Every structure is written in C-alpha cells, then in structure tokens.
Amino acid sequence: MSDGLEQRLALAERLAREAGAIQRERFESRIEIRAKGAAIDLVTEVDHDCEEHVVGSIEREYPGDAIVAEEGRGGDHPHAEWRWVIDPLDGTTNYAHGYPRFCVSIGLESRGATQIGVVYDPLLDELYAAVRGRGATRNGTEIRVSQEEQIGNALVATGFPYDLRQTLEDNLDHFVRVVKSVRAIRRDGSAALDLCYVACGRLDAFWELKLKPWDVLAGRLLIEEAGGRVTNLQGAPAPRDGRETLASNGRLHDAMRRLLSRR
Numbered sequence: 001m002s003d004g005l006e007q008r009l010a011l012a013e014r015l016a017r018e019a020g021a022i023q024r025e026r027f028e029s030r031i032e033i034r035a036k037g038a039a040i041d042l043v044t045e046v047d048h049d050c051e052e053h054v055v056g057s058i059e060r061e062y063p064g065d066a067i068v069a070e071e072g073r074g075g076d077h078p079h080a081e082w083r084w085v086i087d088p089l090d091g092t093t094n095y096a097h098g099y100p101r102f103c104v105s106i107g108l109e110s111r112g113a114t115q116i117g118v119v120y121d122p123l124l125d126e127l128y129a130a131v132r133g134r135g136a137t138r139n140g141t142e143i144r145v146s147q148e149e150q151i152g153n154a155l156v157a158t159g160f161p162y163d164l165r166q167t168l169e170d171n172l173d174h175f176v177r178v179v180k181s182v183r184a185i186r187r188d189g190s191a192a193l194d195l196c197y198v199a200c201g202r203l204d205a206f207w208e209l210k211l212k213p214w215d216v217l218a219g220r221l222l223i224e225e226a227g228g229r230v231t232n233l234q235g236a237p238a239p240r241d242g243r244e245t246l247a248s249n250g251r252l253h254d255a256m257r258r259l260l261s262r263r
Helices: 003-026 045-061 092-097 172-179 191-200 213-225 253-261
Strands: 033-035 042-044 066-069 082-090 103-110 113-121 126-131 136-138 155-157 184-186 205-209 229-231 244-248
Touching (some): 003 045, 003 082, 003 103, 003 113, 003 126, 042 045, 042 092, 045 082, 045 103, 082 191, 082 213, 103 191, 103 213, 113 191, 126 191, 126 213, 136 191, 136 213, 155 191, 172 253, 191 205, 205 253, 213 229, 229 253, 244 253
Parallel strands (some): 066 082, 155 184, 155 205
Antiparallel strands (some): 033 042, 082 103, 113 126, 126 136, 205 244, 229 244
16 A cells, blocks of 8 residues: 555544544534535534545645545646545434434545545444455455345345435335335435445445435445445446445346336
C-alpha cells in the first residue's frame, strides 16, 4: 500500500470514529431538526457538526484533495488526484427520531476509482473498512458475503426515495414483487449500513433507487472486496451517482435482477 493511501486510510478511520463519537454523545438529546427539501428529507445540527469536523480535518491534512459531502461543505476540485465522498450522518431521520440505526460513511477515489471505503456505526462500535485489492474488515477482522443460494431463504433490504409522495418511481412495485419471493425484507433507513451488512453476510442482498454517491461509495467497495457484486437493476455496471443500486452476495444476483426487472 502506498504511503499516500495508507495515510488517507488511517485518517478516514480516525475521522469516522470521531464523527461517530459526536453522534453518540448527542444521540437522544435536544437538537435542531429541519427539512432540506421534501418534508421527509431531514437534516440536523449534528449532520452539520460532523461534516464540519470531517471536512475541516481533511482540508487541513490534504488541502489539494477534492471533497464532496452531503451537506455541501468542501470543494470538488476537478483536477485533484484524490476525491473524498462523505456522508457525515447516514440515517438522519433515524437519528432525529432516536431510532438507533445510523453511521458515518467516508469513501475515497483516485482517478475515478474507489480506493478506500470506511463506514462506522457508533452505537455498535463497528468500523467497516476496505481497500481496493486488499479485502474488507470489521474492527480489523476479515468479512465475507453470505453463502446463501436460494432466493426463498434470503434476507434482503431496501429503502424508499425522499420524493416518495410525488413520484411514481417509488420502489413500491419492486418491493411488492420481492417481498413475495424472499424470506424477509428489512427497511432500516441507512443505505450505507445496509451495504455493510451485505458485505459481512448479515444481509444477502440490497437494492434501492435514487441514492447519492455519498450513500453508496464506501459500501460498494466493501461488498466487492468481501466477494459480493454491485450493479444496476439490470445487471450492468452500477452508476457512480447512486441512482440505481443492486448489491448481493453474488449467488443471488441473477435471481434478484430478474425480480427487479419485471414490469
């Protein structure tokens, strides 16, 4: 591993833990909450404080790196070699309601390819990390996707878009088809954690529409390095912007693709 990559990995892991500590300390306390656009798309002061801490630290350590963060802090320099993609608090609605499923997600690209993915769950104290070509870990122990081959035995997860109330592309048609074919579906409100759970075998598959790069960048690398597969719903390479994501242990990918491709 190059010095630049190793140092950035160490920084990503440290900042994920530090932002997670902010979340843990202020969880279920009185915080400011507001809607960003749609009434169900929330942001809290904790989102902003975590982003300020993570982005500010990266800017001090690597002022030439590009940064894309959910709440808008940072600069996406078009010619930078390194690009950080950050969700300072994935699962904001959960956090705002005191529902204990949320995390910090940090991905790092070099020349258009994701090289590092780090996701931290502060309540379970689980740090997921992956480096391209070097595998994926949880708290330093290697993780692998599940071995499940039967769609009827699969535990899968999904989510719904923030414009659910205004659009016909709401994922409900996919949900109805899949729920009748798998063992169970979970909808837990944090795509980044759902992807981690596919990577470590807690879930067998995940799909969602209309996500953003900061929701999926780190988790996609974790799944790939843990032996899984990530595509769009038709099985083609997944768009990097997150608008269409199907992730699985690989063994169930074609079965999930067939379910999600039906009309």
